Amino acid sequence: MTRLTTELPGLALKNPIMPASGCFGFGREYSDFYDLGKLGAVIMKAATGNERLGNPTPRVAETSSGMLNAIGLQNPGVDKIIANEVPFLAQFDTKIIANIAGSTLEEYEYVAQAFNQTNKVHALELNISCPNVKEGGIQFGTDPTMASRVTEVVKKASNLPVYVKLSPNVTDIVSIAKAVEAAGADGLSMINTLTGMQIHLPSRRPIIANKTGGLSGPAIKPVAVRMIYEVSKQVQIPIIGMGGIKNAEDVLEFLLAGASAVAVGTANFQNPFVCSEIINELPQVLDKYGFNSVQDAIGKGIVA
Amino acid sequence: MTRLTTELPGLALKNPIMPASGCFGFGREYSDFYDLGKLGAVIMKAATGNERLGNPTPRVAETSSGMLNAIGLQNPGVDKIIANEVPFLAQFDTKIIANIAGSTLEEYEYVAQAFNQTNKVHALELNISCPNVKEGGIQFGTDPTMASRVTEVVKKASNLPVYVKLSPNVTDIVSIAKAVEAAGADGLSMINTLTGMQIHLPSRRPIIANKTGGLSGPAIKPVAVRMIYEVSKQVQIPIIGMGGIKNAEDVLEFLLAGASAVAVGTANFQNPFVCSEIINELPQVLDKYGFNSVQDAIGKGIVA
Amino acid sequence: MIRKVGMKIISIRCIAQDTFEMILENNFISNYAVPGQFLHLQVGEHSLRRPISITDCDPSRSTVTIIFKINGQGTRELSAYQVGQYLNVLGPMGNGFPLHANSTALLIGGGIGVPPLYYLGKTLREMGCTIISVLGFQDKNHVFYENEFKNLGKNFIVTNNGSYGESGLVTDVINHVHHFDYYYSCGPIPMLRAVSQELKERRGYISIEERMGCGVGACYACVVPTKDGTNYKKICKDGPVFVAGEVKL
């Protein structure tokens, strides 16, 4: 198994595979399918300061090789997550990453502090890119100054390593990555969803009640790979890559592009066993393409 | 047929369907499949001041529900296009839109003037968004000031209506749309391709020799619909919509989102008859969803 | 417990306009599924699975019946599957209807809400219940399973345009049915809203539809607000069956 290990700040992972935030709840449902201890890590659903009820339904729509979602950060609030969900996940031999979101700097600060006080969470993933939150969430992710401010606040509020999750809906992702690196981010998580819309012809209305939603799934994989490639050449901090991963070959593509670990989102909905199956297949895929280990593949895409 | 007509500046179209730039050459090849006179218009492949040989191969790659391309604007140069290609297209009872590209303002100006002097071209599509041109093409499309400058220059250089083709690789497409509207654009064309990358695992290299390429096809349709919807609410000028259209229902979705006409790109490669088939199916699709005419559907998405 | 299984298609037939009955073989599902539960079907390469209710189970033959209507691309493709092919299925999903032995049950179905009521009615019947069913369809061509429901007890068919059975909406008929202990309803939201309004003094259960992501309770796509609006229930996990009045329609 050691050929699958990968090491990121605060996250010595037995393998590079983790479910993506929002696509795995807090793990309970998937623990009926396989032992969560098999996973490199679990990224929890976004936590906010208080409970949020999220958006009206429909919240999802299918698109060609992808889906739109506008869940709207529904979650019971950080305190209940710490009380009810973290202890459940902590039973498993896996790392726990808390995805944190907020409408204000103070909210991010509060949530970060709260997770910091549990000693069961291994890292924070700073969601500055959720396209479904109106009050300002999107602003944090598209402006380098805002992005670095929220990063600084969260870094100060906790001792946990902070992975800033970047939005792909920007002209220049490299400048945002550099800004949050300068602000102290320990790593990056990329990409979040692309903003999209689908109109239901019979009703003439957007399918998603929130009008727009975040596009995920294989459709966006080329955008993710491009952005990870571009950013990895320009920053020193490691990247957790995501966007359309379905199988172990996709994982290798992300590693070659420059990711040090990956997250799998939408694919869990088609196949609840997908993360477990990818972990099983990864050694053969490394063999097939001539890599000794995950470590050996990271950033090894040849772009001469 | 009058229920299919749509009227845009300089373009009284018998129907809203046209092949997208770069996906139909200069029409010759497709004229073997059907009468080009059936089309609302033809958008020609990009023309530059001088001949361009484009990028090394491979220039295309397949992705989930889409493709990447980095042709690199290969074309024989505007003078040869005017001498050899425009007269061929002018035989058909259809409108001709010239897609113009350049590395400098002077080049855009030169190409626009040249097309203006023929009296066979009905409109210009200003390609400020080709992600495959290094010398500045991408800059024009991602910065509102640059975008309005090139629009002004082209407007001055010709009497033809100018449709500015916007790049989706931006944080705020509305501000670019508004900038080019203020600079005198007669219409918008959107969207061009999203920048993406795919890595070939056996060779560990990007499949596209140019490394990155433009993502097109059904994968990007939700992004196109969202952007057209957002922009159409904020500008007065009409939009030619494109991005992943494959059938008449997709066309209606773009009309509802706010497009006044549409272009079909990648789908021509799967099915060379696609534009002709869509024109045949459109009346039934209008019936099915209760619209009298194309005109009746434009911008009629209900977003309350 | 939900499992991912391969279900072999044993038969497929068109039973009404755009409406197909498919019999699938799988031991696990046929043994464990209860009325009101659904299957989460993978159709082709579609990114999201399709939730389809269980119409019937026959554990002795290891079969599970579903009925679906062509509603979009996925169900259209499903209707083109061939006998002998396998479907990739998650199931059984969600919670079934509460079952009250020896009671009188009023089943109220609309369109593609009718299928789960058949397995429910059959099961209740076996538990000594008296069954009355009121089934609404668009028109004559869309009516299905009339005989099957007649075999369970008294049955009324209602069509919007009166082309078959009573004319109008299911609520026009249930008005006249007074003797029952529980009602069970499944159908489009406007129908469920009307039914639960009409029968607000009676005890009943409703089964709700919503677009789904995971189908297992992890993604929060398929929620419905609770009556007081202070919380949400997940249809895939807490439902699809709810006590009438528990959630806001």
Next chain:
Amino acid sequence: MIRKVGMKIISIRCIAQDTFEMILENNFISNYAVPGQFLHLQVGEHSLRRPISITDCDPSRSTVTIIFKINGQGTRELSAYQVGQYLNVLGPMGNGFPLHANSTALLIGGGIGVPPLYYLGKTLREMGCTIISVLGFQDKNHVFYENEFKNLGKNFIVTNNGSYGESGLVTDVINHVHHFDYYYSCGPIPMLRAVSQELKERRGYISIEERMGCGVGACYACVVPTKDGTNYKKICKDGPVFVAGEVKL
């Protein structure tokens, strides 16, 4: 003229490791396709079609044979198609090989470059030519159509690891073949480069592969620079067959 046709699958068989021969029925293609042309196949819902050379045509039976190797997802799916299914095909595409009656032809194929040479050899044979073929494969398990080529004339098989026939590369064998009028070569670019270098004093034709978009000459995806580097040729429309030396490999 290119048409979009439905081609019925008449047979499909595995003829070497990962290599399949498929016989398709279509009157138009079988009558009009010439050696060196290819079909542009739609596989499933893939965004791009797959170009596959014509291995043989039998107008009397209206059949067209293709041979393909599993190279990725599309060819893998193609190998799972069943007899009786129809393939959506554009064809015949591109230009064929120039044919010189009563000459001696040296056919040089590598791997999946071998298939088009069979139809070529058969046609030249019917035109009174003498055929010598040199076919390179990875190893013994990948060899196919040896007998078919033997029926056309003298044949050499070369495998990279010597597990069958001669050992090494096709260039190691063609070195020793001096008596021919024209050579015809199809295979991977490095092989074509070596062959055309080796035989630069001889007259010959090569057939080239490149990733394609439209396949009809409209998108400029599949270009190859001309010898002097001042221009490009489109493989799908100007090729795939070129006079050796005409383009830069």
